[in-house]
Amino acid sequence: MLLSAYGWTPDLSDLLTPVPGRVVRVDRGRCEAVTPDGLLSAATDPAQPVVTGDWVALATAEHGPYVRQIAPRRTLLQRSSASRRAEAQLLAANVDTVLIAVSLAVEPDLARVERFLALAWESGAAPVVVLTKADAAPDAEYIQGDVTRVAPEVPVLAVSAERGTGLDALRERVRGGTSVLLGQSGAGKSTLVNMLTGRQAMVVRAIGADGKGRHTTTTRELLPLPGGGVLIDTPGLRGVGLHDQAAGLHRVFAEIETLAAECRFADCRHTAEPGCAVLAAVDDGLLPVRRLESYRKLGRENARAAARAEHRDREQTRKAVLRLEGRW
Numbered sequence: 001m002l003l004s005a006y007g008w009t010p011d012l013s014d015l016l017t018p019v020p021g022r023v024v025r026v027d028r029g030r031c032e033a034v035t036p037d038g039l040l041s042a043a044t045d046p047a048q049p050v051v052t053g054d055w056v057a058l059a060t061a062e063h064g065p066y067v068r069q070i071a072p073r074r075t076l077l078q079r080s081s082a083s084r085r086a087e088a089q090l091l092a093a094n095v096d097t098v099l100i101a102v103s104l105a106v107e108p109d110l111a112r113v114e115r116f117l118a119l120a121w122e123s124g125a126a127p128v129v130v131l132t133k134a135d136a137a138p139d140a141e142y143i144q145g146d147v148t149r150v151a152p153e154v155p156v157l158a159v160s161a162e163r164g165t166g167l168d169a170l171r172e173r174v175r176g177g178t179s180v181l182l183g184q185s186g187a188g189k190s191t192l193v194n195m196l197t198g199r200q201a202m203v204v205r206a207i208g209a210d211g212k213g214r215h216t217t218t219t220r221e222l223l224p225l226p227g228g229g230v231l232i233d234t235p236g237l238r239g240v241g242l243h244d245q246a247a248g249l250h251r252v253f254a255e256i257e258t259l260a261a262e263c264r265f266a267d268c269r270h271t272a273e274p275g276c277a278v279l280a281a282v283d284d285g286l287l288p289v290r291r292l293e294s295y296r297k298l299g300r301e302n303a304r305a306a307a308r309a310e311h312r313d314r315e316q317t318r319k320a321v322l323r324l325e326g327r328w
């Protein structure tokens with residue numbers, strides 16, 4: 001069945017009737033989904049936004065196919081989730097592995113790596129750091145050490161597309177599941193996508209409104225992998241940074257949070273307070289200053305993003321009240 005190439009698991013069959021599909025592209029009010037018969041364009045309900053990677057139940061009404069139901073998401077990658085009421089930007093659903101590409105050819109932006117890790121943990125998926133361009137790095141071990149320290153408990157793989165090294169280990173990590181690739185521009189993401197997909201896009205049949213096949217096409221944003229599994233590569237994911245993944249941050253800076261629990265004051269800001277266990281660890285050379293600065297910076301960004309989200313919420317409430325009173 002065509003869907004098995006797109007990550008289908010048998011438990012989905014009860015859930016998704018009459019026609020199951022996996023969303024490969026979303027575009028203003030509509031989505032494209034791979035179904036057992038081919039690619040289908042379907043209308044979506046604005047109150048229930050779908051995202052690439054969603055499993056959906058499709059049905060047909062007078063005006064054509066539509067998404068009847070979205071299966072519960074195992075994981076969800078999104079931006080801005082600090083305020084529960086503010087709208088988050090959905091990036092991808094049902095992702096198992098978040099690959100974070102970091103180039104070994106340049107000084108790595110460790111703060112950026114921490115942001116990507118926070119986003120990954122927050123989603124429920126497991127991060128894997130992929131150090132790219134291993135052939136172009138004379139001091140690869142140093143960089144690898146630095147990255148490993150900011151990514152405790154996370155597998156760190158070194159690969160070279162140029163020499164073809166490390167790719168088998170990477171293929172093993174993405175086999176069977178759904179993966180996404182994050183990383184700065186120039187980190188080597190496109191090169192990795194090409195290596196992993198074997199450069200051959202999957203060709204599927206596009207189904208017209210009359211239910212008949214029209215032409216064949218490829219699904220560029222959700223790519224089946226030769227060894228099983230899929231890779232999601234959407235423009236939204238390419239430009240992702242970090243807004244307010246509070247829960248993810250705690251996990252990335254777990255060692256600082258553990259130290260903070262030993263501070264004399266419960267609301268210690270770890271700047272100049274007496275009895276601060278975090279500053280003591282810095283003094284003792286146990287905690288790199290850079291890491292503490294990164295923690296502070298991301299914490300501030302989090303607070304700002306949460307404040308913005310709350311402001312948006314208040315504005316919406318205010319406008320809704322004015323509208324009710326007929327004044328807006």
Ligand SMILES: Nc1nc2c(ncn2[C@@H]2O[C@H](COP(=O)(O)OP(=O)(O)OP(=O)(O)O)[C@@H](O)[C@H]2O)c(=O)[nH]1
Binds near residue numbers: 238
């Ligand atoms: N030496 C070396 N160069 C590499 C390797 N992988 C990629 N590159 C080069 O690094 C550059 C950037 O690679 P891309 O794959 O385009 O990077 P990207 O992350 O997709 O960049 P954006 O499209 O801007 O997001 C290209 O010139 C590649 O040829 C590698 O393993 N070794």
Ligand SMILES: [Zn+2]
Binds near residue numbers: 260268269271273276
């Ligand atoms: Zn402290």
